[in-house]
Amino acid sequence: MTVVTFIIHFVLIFILALGIMVLSALIFPFAMRRIWGFIGDRYGPNRVGPQGLLQPFADGLKLFIKEDITPSKANRVLFAMAPAITFITPMLTVMVIPFSPGFTIANLNVGLLYLVAVGSFSILGLLLAGWASHNKYSLLGGLRSVAQMVSYEIPLILNIIIIGMLVGSLSLDDVVGSQGKVWYIAVQPLAFLVFLIAGMAELNRTPFDLPEAESELVSGYMTEYGGLRFALFAAFIEWGEVAVWSMATSALFLGGWRGPFGGNAGWLVLKVLVMAFFVIWVYATFPRLQVDQLMAFAWKVLIPISLVNLGATGLFIILMPDNFLLPIAAFSWVSVVLLVALFPGLLRKALLRKRLRQMENFKLETTEA
C-alpha cells in the first residue's frame, strides 16, 4: 500500500464516519422533536421549509453564529478537549460495523472487543466536560454519567460475550454472516432485552437520562457549553452514538444488513431508524429513574440475569456442541416469559428502596455525628 492510497483510504473513511455523525445530527434531533410533538398532541417544529425539514439547518446556523463562551474559571484545555474526545468515539466505533455484504471498513478479528473498548472511550469526554466546566451541576452530571456508564457496561459486555459464544468468533462480520438462517434476537431474546436496556443507559437516554436530567441538574455535564460545542454534545454526539449503537445492535441481534429480499445497507439503515424511533418513543413516555435505583437496577437485576444467561448458554454449547441454538433459544424464551410475568415484583424489589428506614438511618447517623 502506497502512501497515496493510504491517504485516499483515510480521507474516504473519515468522510464516511463524519457523514454518519452529520446525518444523525440532521435527522434524529428533528425527528425526535416531531415525533415527540406528535406523541404530545402538538406539532413540533414545522415552520422552516416543508414540514419544518430545514429546521436542523436553522438550528445549526443559530448555534454556529453564537458566541463561544468558556467560563472564566474553567480549565480551558480540557473544556475544549471534552467534546472532541466524545465526538471521536462513535466515529471510531463505526469502523467495525459491517454495512453491507463484504463492506466493513475494518474487519477486525477482535471486532467485538474493539466495540467495547472504544465505545467506553466517551465516558472520558463526559467526565472531562463535567470536571473542566467548574460548575457543580456539570460535575454532578459528569460523575453521574461515569457511575452509570461503568455500571451498565458490564451487562452490555456480558451479553456481547454471549453473542461471541454463539458465533464462535469476535469478528462482527462473522456475527452478521452467521445470522443467515436465524437472527440472534430469535435465539437470545433475553440477551437482546438486557442489551437494549443497558444500551439505553449507556447512551444516557430516558429513562436513564440522569446525567443531563433537566429538572435536577439543568443540563448536567453540558450546562456550561454553548454555541457550536453545545451542538456537538446535544446533536452530533448524542445522536451519533444512538446511530452507531443501533448499528451495533442490528449487527449483533437483528442480522445487520440482512433482510427479507437480499442483503444490503438499506436494511441496516431501516433497522437504525426503527431503533432510533424506539429511543424517541421511550423518551416521550417514561419518567426518569433515580441514581440509586439506576445502580440497583444494573447490579441487582441486569447483571445477575446476564450472568445466568451467560452460564446457561455456555452450558448448552458444551453439552450440545453440534446443535446448541435450539436449546438456547428455548431457555431464553422461557426466561423472557418468566421475567415478564415476574418483572413487576422484581422491579419493585429492586427499585423501591426502604426509604423510611433509610431516612431513619440517616437521622441516626447525623445525631451521632
Add this chain to the structure above:
Amino acid sequence: MESPVTDRSLAEDLRQRFGGAEGAEAGVQAEAGRDDAFWVRPDLIHKVLAYLKHDIVPPYSMLFDLSAIDERERVHIPRSAGGFTLVYRLLSLEGNRDVCLKTALGGEKPTTASITGLWPAANWYEREAWDMFGIGFDGHPHLRRILMPPTYEGHPLRKEHPARATDMPPFELPEAREISEEEALQFDPGEWGMKRHGRETDFLFLNVGPQHPGTHGLLRIVLQLDGEVIVDAVPDIGYHHRGAEKMGERQSWHTYIPYTDRIDYLGGVLNNFPYVMAVERLAGIEAPERAQVIRVMLAELFRIASHLVWYGTFAQDLGTMSPVFYMFTDRERIFDIIAAICGDRMHPNWFRIGGVAQDLPRGWEKLVTDFLDYLPPRLDEYDRIVMKNRIFRARTQGVGSYTLAEAIEWGVTGPGLRACGLGWDYRKKRPYSGYDQFEFDIPTADHGDCYDRAVVRVEEMRQSLRIIEQCVRNMPGGPFMSDHPLACPPRKQQTMHDIETLINHFLGVSWGPVIPPGEAAVAVEAAKGLNSYHLISDGGTMPYRVRIRTPSFPHLQMIPLICRGGMIPDLLAILGSIDYVLADVDR
C-alpha cells in the same frame, strides 16, 4: 357563610387563668364584640399560646397565621395600647374552631419573645414580621430579612414607608451596587449553623435557583450535600415579592380585586373569593344565590385548572416529557370556558363586592357540559400514564413524607394535609358560599408522601367535576349582584328615580365603597390549601391593612424538614408534590 364560633367557656377559661387585673392591665381580654379574639399582655403571650396549644381540649394545635398591624395612623383603634399589634391566629382542627390572639407592642422598635420554640412554623412568620414591620423577636434563631433583599433599608409595611415608587428616589443599579448586592446574596453556611466538613467528607453546597428549571419560579434553595444525599437545605424566598399587602393599603376596596388574581396566579378566582367575602362581611352584604353558585362553579373550574398544571409539571419534574402537554391542552379547554364567562384566562378579575361582574353568557351550559364529558376519560388515561407507572411510583412512594402531627405543627393545609389521612376541608368544615348544598367527597390518603399528595389531588379533580355538574344542573335564577348600597359596582337601574340610590351610586363609582370600620378574616379552601384574607377597615375607601395568608408559605417552610436524607431527585419530587406558586409564597 362562615359562622363565627361561639365559645363562652374559652373566654371564661382564659380570663380566669390569665385575667388578673382589669382595664389596660388585664392579662387576657376579649375583644369588644367578639368571643374568638383576645388581647393578651405581651409578657403573657407565650404562656397563653402554650396553654392553647398543649393544655386545652381540643387543642389549638396549628399556628394558622402570624402577622402584625401598624396601628399608628389608625383612627378606629380597638384598644389604644401601642404602635404595633401582633396577631396570632390559631386553628383547632379537631374542634373546628379558631382563635385570634393580639398583643399590643409599644415603641418605635418593639420587640417581643419569639415563639419558634413553641411552633417551629413561626420561624418564617416572625422573620416576615421583622422584615415588614421591624418587630424584633428575642430568641429567634435566624431573625433576618425574608422577603426583601438583605441590603434593604426600612420596613415596607410600616405606615411611614412610601407606598409608591414615585415617593422614593429613582432606583439605580450602578455596577458597584450590583456587585455588592450579589455579594450580599452569597451563602455563608456558618450563618446557618452548618458545617463545611463532615466526619469523613467535605460537604458540597449546591445553589439550586433562583433560576433553575426544577424550582417552578424564582425560588432559591441552598443544599448541603454529602455526595448526592441532602444533609440540609435552606430555602431562600422573596424573589417574587411584589408588595401585594402594601398595595392593598392604597387601592380602593374595589380596585384591589385584580391584584388578588395575581397572588396565586394559577388559582384565578380562588384569590378573589376570600377577599370579596371578607369585604362583604365587613360591609354586611350577602351575595345573591345565583352569584354564590356562579362563584362556586368558577372556583372549582380553577381548582381543576390549577391541579392540571401541577399534574403535568410534577410528571415532568420526574422526567416524563409528554403528560405536561396533555394537561396544558386540557387546561386550555377550561380557559376557553373561563374566557367565555370572564373575558380573561388566568387573571379573570371576576368576583365583585356583592356578587360577580356580569351574568353568565348565553350558551354557557353547553360549554361546561362538554367539558364535563371531556375530562373524566382523560383523567383515567393520565392515571395509566402517570399514576400507575412503576418508575413514577418508585420515585414518589415513601419520598418526602411527613406525619399528620408534623403537618399540623407546620401549618400544612389543603391536599398536603389530607394526604396524611385527615379529611379536613374548609368546604365541608365551614361551608361558605353554599358549599353545604353540594354533594362531594373529601379524598384522603394515608402516608403523607409525594405519591399520596398526588393521589389526593387527582381525586379532587374528579370531585370538583361533580360539584360543577351540580352547579350546571341547579343554577338558580335571580340577580347576580347584591342590591346593597355598598356592593360594587353599584346597581344603576334605580338611579334616576331615587335620590338615595343616585348618591350611593355616585359615591360608589367615584370613590369606591366606604366600608364601615371593622375587621374580617375569611379563608377558603383554595387549590393549594387554606387561603385567607384578613382585612382591617378604618372606615375609609381603602383597606387599612390587608393580610394575605397563603398556603404555599408554610408549605415551603417545611422543605428542609422533609428533604433531609433524600437525594437531589427526591428534592425535585418533593418540590413538585408540594404544589406551590412562588407568587403565592412571596405575595
